[in-house]
Amino acid sequence: MGDLAAGIEWTRPAGLAALVLPLAVLLLSLRRARPAAVAVGTLALWRAVRAVRPRSGARRRRRIPLERVLMVLALALGALALAGPRRPRAAAPLVWRVLLDRSPSLFLEHTDAAGRPSGGGSRLDVALARLRAAAAAEGARVELWLEEQGAWRALGADPPQGAPRPALPEPRWRVHDQPGAVWLTDREPEPAPRFAGVIASGGGPVFGPVSSSPATLEVWDGERIRAAARSDEPRVALADDVPEELASFVRAWAQERGYAVEARPAAREPGAAGAPGDADVELVVRGVAPEASDVHGVSARGAGWSLGGEAAAVPLAGGSEVALEPWLRADAGAAGSLTVVASGPGVVVQGFRTLDPPGGDPAAFAVAWAALLDGALLPARGVVALDERLPAGPSVWRPPARAELAAAPPERLPAWLAMAAAALALAGGCVALARSR
């Protein structure tokens, strides 16, 4: 019993003070109360009864009525239920699963309200530093996680270096509102999480380029946006597995737009060459790796133009961190319909091995392909949208709900005690009622 009592924790220890009530009732019940004096004119008769039956009037050991015993027990159990007993849980290590925001604003330099660098590095660096300080204070272990295609991916202890290119959106925060999770960003998302913690770097405005063209950069200085000449040479990459008919069109388009064309070797593995973000180019035009898919005779039709030849299907998923959208589908006869051209931010992938001369209206063909290439262009490195550069407000730190507490099954002991107390009180009332009749 002692071990059992020692193994109980109380969530509301002040409730134990209510034990005074049953104790007081018990003491009052045990106290030998003087019986009520009843005036009678027949005392002589009672004396005579006492004389004949001396034991009748003898005082007996005071017994506590059953209903009062039940009431004392009910009060005691109620007081214990009020104190919220629970079995002790093993102290689980505190782990924070930190979901990183990798949107462009996190990689901007942390500034003060006037836009001057605070010296803490990027907003991401500042948020991470505050996170680690909070974790040290709470004794928590930090795990860094990313959101990729809606799922969590462990990042390990090292944060990402440099802004992803192309830019990534913020995580879908509400999906990840969980106990033990911490959202790491530069400004607190709306609405605020219920369970997850938040650490936001905050920060002032970050001035810099907000858009680009091959010749100029549009730079925000805090008051207005002004044009500035680019200091670098904008380039597009053209892989050598692109049929010459298309390659010549790409070169013509690049010259027209003001881009230099950088020739690249064909990719040996899917996505290995021309992957976006790994070069300073603003567009990669490449083919599909030979072993990636079978080659079929295909014919495709656009708006006023047509294209035929031998092509392999462009894989839309896997091999690249950029999601590709199909742009041109072709009829491959028995093989059905294949995606032969797809694009994503900074990349155009085509599956043609050989290409017949385009049919139909050449101008329509050129307009369609130019629109494809223009749409896939990335902005110049360092360009961040204006809304990402705006002030992020004050820093925020709110710890997450304890994962082990939230996951723990509800403690049933207080409920059982309360039910037992109610049952005893009911039984006591019934006994008292039966005696009164």
Place this chain on the structure above:
Amino acid sequence: MRAPALPHAEVRFPPDFVRRLERLVLRVSAARERREGAGNAALAGAGDEFVGYRPYRPGEDPRPIDWSLFARLDRPYVRVMRREAAEHWSVHVDTSASMAAGPPGKLQRAAEVACALAAVGLRVGARVQLFATGAESPGPTGGAKPAQMRVRRQADLPSLFAFFEGRAAHGARGLGELFSTRRPPHEAGRVFLLGDLLDAPPQAVAGWMRRGRELALAQLLAPVELDPPESGAVEWWDPEDGTRLAFELDARSSSAYRRRLEATCEAWETFARRHGLRYGCFDTRHSFEDVARRTLAGL
């Protein structure tokens, strides 16, 4: 040790008491008229002047039967006597402290019955004299209450109520002491004794009997005296001498007590029957009308 409070010691007439009293007097008078005839209702009874005969009714006191007439006619007839023109009733109420037992209090019920007897007596033309045994018992304001009072006409009834109102059960002078130290007024033709009759043996009342006088005894007992509980601790307390007796009640001790009480009451009943007295033992839960009707029955 401080004496416990006696919440039922004082007489407090209920608000509807006068109305109930008037209704009782009418009913008793009507019953007498039905029994004896309207013309003689106020006359017939115990007296010295012969009026006539009437048939004997089974259960009646056989003493008034005219045996010589019975021998001639072979049917019993009762001699009807004219009551004295100014008959005298004497009502004695035990106001000792033991009459505080209740509820309802014994003195409360005795006072109500005494008023009822007095009202009926006035109705039949009697002079009524009332006595309280505890002479000069304290009144509600602390002053002493007189020990006796005469009522001759209806207009005296309010004074009679005042005689009892606020009177408290007090002292140790009960009917027992009264029997041994006093006698009723000589002219009293009917004597009523109202009390618990626990402080004297039945033989003590013998000194109050004489020829031509009717004696009626109403023994009033509280519910706790008639029917004590059968369990629990209690401290019996005699308010007359202050003695106490702690008792752990059980069924056997309560039963033994009841047997003793029944024996006491039976002794009174036997004595009364043997000497032609009227006797009744009443629970104070009975209404005063009931007690008064049974005390007056046949008178």
